[in-house]
Amino acid sequence: MSKTDRIKLEQVISGALKGLTGEHAGTYYPLTDMKEEDRKQLVEDHFLFKNDDPVLRDAGGYRDWPVGRGIFHNNSKTFLVWVCEEDHMRIISMQQGGDLASVYKRLIEGINAIGKSMKFAHSDKYGYITCCPSNLGTSMRASVLLKIPKLSSQPKKLDEICAKYMLQARGLYGEHTESPDGTYDISNKRRLGLTELQAAHEMAEGVAKMIEIEKGL
Incomplete structure (x- = not known):
């Protein structure tokens, strides 16, 4: 442009x-x-x-x-x-x-x-057209800022939870940033192949499970 x-x-x-x-x-x-x-x-x-x-x-x-x-x-x-x-x-x-x-x-x-x-800009096949291919589809990223210091000290376990519940963990100020005090931006990973409401529900359910696991550690 x-x-x-x-x-x-x-x-x-x-x-x-x-x-x-x-x-x-x-x-x-x-x-x-x-x-x-x-x-x-x-x-x-x-x-x-x-x-x-x-x-x-x-x-x-x-x-x-x-x-x-x-x-x-x-x-x-x-x-x-x-x-x-x-x-x-x-x-x-x-x-x-x-x-x-x-x-x-x-x-x-x-x-x-x-x-x-x-x-x-919208395609019947790919959904909303975005700069990054990972955002094609609904193009919606639903996220919460979540403090999970115990899981933060176990990065492998955190990665496993994110993979299981289709979540993405980012740093406090977005991608490629740090997570001070174990605070992460947790969002839905999927944009394509589901509705906006389903994406929001997927994030909410995954975050609830993550909080449950954090409290149990």
Whole structure:
């Protein structure tokens, strides 16, 4: 994608986001206009992406950084949209606590609202078209931040649990990052061959089992 294409895409997406209402209504913040201290704080609070993934860098994902990129969020920062991070858009619903149903409901309603102004790239065979092939299908990653210090000290056992329950364990700040105090980002591994709701259920059931095992150690 050229610099001009990315800027045009940012304009289209930010324009569509302006039409959101209710709990999804918010503001779009271009990275080019963001103060460095504000950017760092958003990153530390797990709201904003960075440009330090070596794989994405080698693929040209950070070309012309930070032009054409930004973040949209509502007032409570429970609904966010990343613009031109890895994919054209990453739509996020998040909140503290374990009310997964509310998080999922907010996400689906937000996607449907955005979909009234934009058309998402979709294939009857592969599902939603994404930059990374591992996200093809539903393209949905449901995750929780989970502190599991005992399992963290037994990486082989943690890997076995993730494989058995179709989970993926990432570092606190995403892929290729550390897990201080045994805190991991645990998500569903599968995106393809199941529905969005099934993916969310798979994650929730696997995490419940992981917590049970952690308590038994």
